[in-house]
Structure formats: C-alpha cells, structure tokens
Amino acid sequence: MKKRRFYDLFVSADCITDGVLNYLKEIGFSGVGAVVSIGRLSSSPVHSMELIESLRQRGLELGMDVASRLAIDRPLDENLIKKILRKYRKKFEIISIQPLRRGITAFACRDTRIDILTLSPGTKIFRGDIDYIKMYDKRVEITLRLLQQADIYGKAKVLAYYQGILRKLCKKKMSAALLFSSGAQDRRDLRDPRMMASMLYTLGLDYDEALNVISIHPARLVNENRDKLRGLVPARGVKILEEEN
Amino acid sequence: MVLRIQDASSLASEINNSVLELWGVKGLAEAMPEVVHLDLVNSVAILRVKREGIHLVKAALAAYRKQLAVTLKVTGSYKRALKLAENISKKPSF
Numbered sequence: 001m002k003k004r005r006f007y008d009l010f011v012s013a014d015c016i017t018d019g020v021l022n023y024l025k026e027i028g029f030s031g032v033g034a035v036v037s038i039g040r041l042s043s044s045p046v047h048s049m050e051l052i053e054s055l056r057q058r059g060l061e062l063g064m065d066v067a068s069r070l071a072i073d074r075p076l077d078e079n080l081i082k083k084i085l086r087k088y089r090k091k092f093e094i095i096s097i098q099p100l101r102r103g104i105t106a107f108a109c110r111d112t113r114i115d116i117l118t119l120s121p122g123t124k125i126f127r128g129d130i131d132y133i134k135m136y137d138k139r140v141e142i143t144l145r146l147l148q149q150a151d152i153y154g155k156a157k158v159l160a161y162y163q164g165i166l167r168k169l170c171k172k173k174m175s176a177a178l179l180f181s182s183g184a185q186d187r188r189d190l191r192d193p194r195m196m197a198s199m200l201y202t203l204g205l206d207y208d209e210a211l212n213v214i215s216i217h218p219a220r221l222v223n224e225n226r227d228k229l230r231g232l233v234p235a236r237g238v239k240i241l242e243e244e245n
Numbered sequence: 246m247v248l249r250i251q252d253a254s255s256l257a258s259e260i261n262n263s264v265l266e267l268w269g270v271k272g273l274a275e276a277m278p279e280v281v282h283l284d285l286v287n288s289v290a291i292l293r294v295k296r297e298g299i300h301l302v303k304a305a306l307a308a309y310r311k312q313l314a315v316t317l318k319v320t321g322s323y324k325r326a327l328k329l330a331e332n333i334s335k336k337p338s339f
Binding site for chain 1: 303
C-alpha cells in the first residue's frame with residue numbers, strides 16, 4: 001500500500017531549523033510550507049529570499065520537501081496587494097492571503113494569482129466567493145494554531161466557525177479545496193498529521209477525506225504551482241507534457 | 246495508543262484537561278483516557294482510550310496549548326501496545 005505523504009503548508013520560516021525539519025519528518029510529514037509573512041518580506045526582502053532558498057536546500061539534504069510560501073497577513077489596500085502579487089508571484093511557489101475585510105475577501109476570491117485563502121473567525125465567505133473559489137481552483141485553509149491559542153470560549157467560536165466552513169464546502173462538494181495546516185510560529189505548535197486529521201474528523205469530515213486534506217490536497221497544490229512556475233502550464237487547463245528520455 | 250511524550254509532568258491530568266477543555270464532561274465520558282504504562286526514561290506512554298473516543302482524544306491533544314505527546318501507534322490490544330512501546334524504546338529518540 002502506497003504510503004501517504006503528509007504536508008504542513010503553514011510553518012513560519014523563522015522557526016524552521018534542522019531540528020524542526022527532523023522533528024517534522026519523525027512525526028510523519030514529508031513536506032512543509034515555509035512561510036514568510038509580508039511584513040518580514042517588506043522589511044528585509046533579500047534576507048527573506050535567502051532564508052527560503054537555504055531552507056529548501058537544507059530540506060533536500062534532510063529528505064523534506066520545502067515549499068516557499070508568502071502569506072499576506074496584514075490589512076493592506078487592494079492596490080498594494082496587486083503590487084505585491086505582480087512583484088512576487090513568480091518568486092514564491094504558494095501565495096496566500098488572510099482576508100481581514102470583506103472587500104479583500106471578495107478580491108482574493110477573484111484574483112487568480114492568490115492560491116490560498118486562510119480563514120479565521122470574522123472572515124465571512126458567501127456563496128459567490130465559493131463559486132469563484134471553485135472556478136479558479138483556489139484553496140481554503142484553516143489552521144490549528146487558532147484553536148491552540150484560544151481560551152475555552154475562543155475555542156468554541158473557532159470550532160463553530162470551522163464547522164460552518166466545512167459545511168459550506170461539503171454542500172458544494174468542494175472538500176478537495178480544503179487545506180488544514182498547523183499555522184506554527186514555534187516548534188511547540190506542531191502536531192502530528194493523524195492528530196490533525198482526527199480534528200477534522202470531529203468537525204464532520206470522513207476520516208479518509210480528512211487524511212487527504214493533509215496529504216493529497218496540499219501535495220497537488222505544490223506540484224501544480226511548481227509546474228506553472230516552470231512554464232509547463234501556458235493557460236488554465238493546459239499542461240505541456242515533458243518528453244520521456 | 247502508544248505515545249511519545251514531550252512533557253511527562255502530570256501527563257494524565259493534562260490529557261484529561263485537554264479533553265475536558267475541548268469536549269467537556271460528555272467528551273471525557275466518551276473517551277475515558279487513562280495512562281496505563283509510562284516509561285519516563287524513553288519518554289513513551291500507553292494511553293487506554295474507549296474506541297468511540299479515540300478521535301476526540303487525538304483532536305483534543307492537537308488543539309491543546311501544550312505539546313503533550315506524539316501518537317506513534319494506535320492498536321486495540323494492550324499486549325501489542327506494550328510490545329511496540331518496548332521496541333520503540335530500543336530505537337534512538339529524535
């Protein structure tokens with residue numbers, strides 16, 4: 001039986017060390033998304049890019065697939081976000097946004113350069129947004145860290161919100177668009193993939209589908225985006241197949 | 246469940262707290278987690294959990310603010326879990 005390859009697509013690049021990569025491998029992950037926040041990138045762009053590259057190399061040596069990811073996690077103006085996307089789309093394998101205003105949520109669902117919408121309680125998603133997410137093959141991400149940080153009432157709020165999101169996605173048969181990451185800013189935020197799958201199971205997803213959310217869905221996104229960056233996808237729905245040698 | 250424990254201090258009460266915090270008294274009743282074997286030297290523990298509560302416990306451990314343990318294996322037999330724990334103990338830890 002083929003072994004599942006689990007991916008945690010949201011781990012802060014600043015906390016990723018050799019120890020963390022080894023730990024992720026030990027607990028069952030095959031790949032990680034090294035996240036640089038937009039604040040860090042703006043203040044030190046060269047250092048951020050170098051960090052990502054060094055993590056990728058180190059990951060290769062240790063047998064972990066490190067994907068580069070930019071997280072737009074600040075309340076920015078739409079024009080500024082467009083500027084950022086123009087500048088950095090081809091430099092990062094994944095770009096995500098954490099929409100904090102309704103207008104930005106709508107924009108993020110429409111813009112094809114954004115891969116992932118990271119949701120938190122307070123971010124409203126409407127039917128039209130879900131239609132755009134389906135049309136443009138985007139992903140919707142929820143993170144474990146919000147649950148870890150919150151007090152009891154906070155946890156209840158987050159759980160209720162996540163259940164609502166899952167219900168909306170499952171209603172439209174879009175569970176393939178769901179991603180679940182740790183959102184780790186520190187090694188202590190990391191959890192093993194089957195524990196994370198159990199969390200999704202308790203939120204109402206089938207266990208096998210929950211395992212897919214942490215394995216097949218993120219792997220597919222990373223591979224698709226790598227193909228796009230290599231120029232193998234000239235238009236949506238078209239892929240250039242490489243010649244077999 | 247065979248666990249690699251990160252923090253052994255008051256493990257049993259912390260696990261109970263994690264389940265209580267997320268799932269309440271009803272959840273704790275459905276899971277009834279109990280530490281039945283603890284190897285502090287090799288940081289391995291065996292947790293007995295009711296079958297219907299296994300996902301509740303794993304989800305509770307995932308959502309808990311402290312990193313208590315990593316699930317190494319889930320098995321239905323205590324004897325097999327003990328054997329696994331002994332084999333894991335012989336391997337170097339990370």
